[in-house]
Amino acid sequence: MALFAHVRLLPQQHTTLLISPSFTKHNKSNFPQQFKLENYIAISKRAIPIISIHALAAKTTEHSDSKVQSLPPTSFNGWAAFAKKVSGEWDGFGAEFTNQGKPIELPENVVPEAYREWEVKVFDWQTQCPTLAQGDDAFSFMYKSIRLLPTVGCEADAATRHSINERSIVDDNVSAFAYQSSGCYVAAWSNENKANPYKSWELEHCLIDPREKESRVRIIQVVRLEDSKLVLQNVKVFCEHWYGPFRNGDQLGGCAIQDSAFASTQALDPAQLIGVWEGKHAISSFDNAPQKVQELVDDSTRKTVRDELDLVLLPRQLWCCLKDVAGGETCCEVGWLFEKGRAMTSKCIFSDDGKLKEIAIACESAASTE
Numbered sequence: 605m606a607l608f609a610h611v612r613l614l615p616q617q618h619t620t621l622l623i624s625p626s627f628t629k630h631n632k633s634n635f636p637q638q639f640k641l642e643n644y645i646a647i648s649k650r651a652i653p654i655i656s657i658h659a660l661a662a663k664t665t666e667h668s669d670s671k672v673q674s675l676p677p678t679s680f681n682g683w684a685a686f687a688k689k690v691s692g693e694w695d696g697f698g699a700e701f702t703n704q705g706k707p708i709e710l711p712e713n714v715v716p717e718a719y720r721e722w723e724v725k726v727f728d729w730q731t732q733c734p735t736l737a738q739g740d741d742a743f744s745f746m747y748k749s750i751r752l753l754p755t756v757g758c759e760a761d762a763a764t765r766h767s768i769n770e771r772s773i774v775d776d777n778v779s780a781f782a783y784q785s786s787g788c789y790v791a792a793w794s795n796e797n798k799a800n801p802y803k804s805w806e807l808e809h810c811l812i813d814p815r816e817k818e819s820r821v822r823i824i825q826v827v828r829l830e831d832s833k834l835v836l837q838n839v840k841v842f843c844e845h846w847y848g849p850f851r852n853g854d855q856l857g858g859c860a861i862q863d864s865a866f867a868s869t870q871a872l873d874p875a876q877l878i879g880v881w882e883g884k885h886a887i888s889s890f891d892n893a894p895q896k897v898q899e900l901v902d903d904s905t906r907k908t909v910r911d912e913l914d915l916v917l918l919p920r921q922l923w924c925c926l927k928d929v930a931g932g933e934t935c936c937e938v939g940w941l942f943e944k945g946r947a948m949t950s951k952c953i954f955s956d957d958g959k960l961k962e963i964a965i966a967c968e969s970a971a972s973t974e
Contacts, residue, residue, distance in 0.1 A: 681899055682784070683743060683783070683899070686737060686785050686787060689812065690735055690787045690789065690810075691736050691850050692735060692846050692847070692848060692850050693732065693734050693847040693848050693849070693850060693851055693853070693855065694733040694820070694844040694845065694846055694847065695730075695731065695732050695847045696730075696731055696843050696845055697730055697863055697866060697867075698728065698729045698731040698751070698840065698841065698843075699840075699841055699865075699867035700839070701839045701840075701918060702839075703836040703837060703916065705839070705916045707727040709725055709726065710726045710728075710729070710754065714753055714754060714766060716756050725868070727865070728865035729751040730751075731749065731751055731842060732750040732853050733747055733844060734747060734748050734851065734853040735747040735850065736850045736852075743773075744774065745773045745783075745789075746770065747771055748769070748770045748852075749768070749769040749771070749842075750767070750768050751766045751767045752764065752765060753766045771793065773791070776794075777794040777795075779792040779805065779960060780888075780898075781897045782888040782897075782899070782900050782963040782965075784886055784899070784965055785899075786812050787820070788810055789810045790807070790808065790810070790900075791807075791810075792805050792808075792960055793806040793808065795828075803828065803829040803958060804826070804828040804829070805827055805828075806826050806827075807824065807825040809825075809938045811965075813940075815942065817846075818846035819845055821841065821842065821843050821844070821922060821940055822840075822842040823839065823840070823841055823924060823938040823950075824839065824841075824842075825839055825926075825936055826838050826840070827926065827936060829958040832957070833934075834936070834958065835926075836924075836926045839924055841918060841919075841922060843866055843920055845863055866920050868919075869919040872918060872919075872922060872941060874912050876921075877910050877915065877923065877947075878910060878911055879910065880970070881907070881908045881909075881910060881968040881969065881971060882906065882907045882968060882971055883949075883966040883967050883968035884904070884966060884967070885902075885904065885905070885966040886900035886901060886964065886965050887900060887963070887964045888900050888901065888962065888963045889962050890960045890961060890962065898963075906964075906966070907971070914926060914927050920940075921941040921942065924936075924937060924939070925937050933953055933954060934953070935952075936951065936952040936953075937950070937952075938950050946969055947968050947969075948968075950964070950965045951965075
């Protein structure tokens with residue numbers, strides 16, 4: 605049976621699905637459960653009936669003309685190198701996971717009707733993350749995390765924005781920001797508001813692939829302080845590639861995006877993590893520190909023993925965990941096993957009263973068992 609389908613977004617924010625007459629003669633039970641509609645994208649040369657489907661209007665909070673705010677002038681070693689490597693258009697895919705590592709399905713109202721009809725589950729957002737760091741006269745860092753409505757097939761040129769989350773280090777909701785000249789950074793964004801009775805943070809760990817500087821992952825641990833104990837609520841993951849210089853999200857990589865949806869792919873095998881790891885850590889101390897923006901400074905080599913306890917295993921060779929450590933402190937860790945026996949890790953250490961004490965990033969190697 606031949607299926608010909610094409611989806612496009614019209615100016616009035618309608619989605620038009622073009623389907624060949626032969627398609628309507630068959631019952632959906634004849635198709636496999638994991639039917640991939642995009643594998644059959646084509647346009648029939650015959651006359652095709654048109655079915656119009658209303659698309660969800662984009663929800664945006666964008667202010668493209670707003671001026672980038674900055675911190676008062678100060679001296680940050682390595683900031684210029686960091687700004688050069690982190691700035692640009694980062695495109696890719698993003699997904700959310702439960703605190704057990706299970707992917708969370710996208711809301712039904714944003715999924716194309718063609719997918720819903722064939723019971724194809726969608727877990728990934730296509731994303732943009734235009735990022736800009738500056739430091740000539742004053743220091744600034746901002747980005748927009750943009751989610752695009754899912755489309756059937758390769759329709760990037762007509763992609764519609766669903767939501768925009770804009771963040772900046774000059775905002776009151778940033779508790780701490782630690783950066784490295786490699787382009788890696790860690791940010792603690794406060795989630796405290798009237799609707800949230802708990803003290804809560806989003807701990808964003810951005811790790812650059814040491815083998816390819818135009819590839820990165822951002823792992824966001826959503827944590828809250830409950831009964832004097834930090835608890836992991838859920839995890840957000842973004843796998844991104846650098847697409848070009850900063851353009852404030854005006855241009856999308858589209859079909860040229862090097863990444864693909866990942867949320868429902870195989871999670872990391874825990875056997876690859878269990879054991880002793882060691883590596884030189886770059887550290888920033890926030891224990892009673894007056895500055896909320898600090899550079900990660902190379903420190904001593906540390907050893908870490910990892911077991912399966914509390915590990916949240918994720919796709920793309922990623923993981924995260926919350927663990928109690930000595931003195932009642934809590935370690936919020938994420939990691940990326942970028943090749944066998946080698947991993948990028950990032951840790952936020954909180955005191956027993958829920959205050960951030962330290963941020964550390966390391967490139968670790970599995971210790972020899974010989």
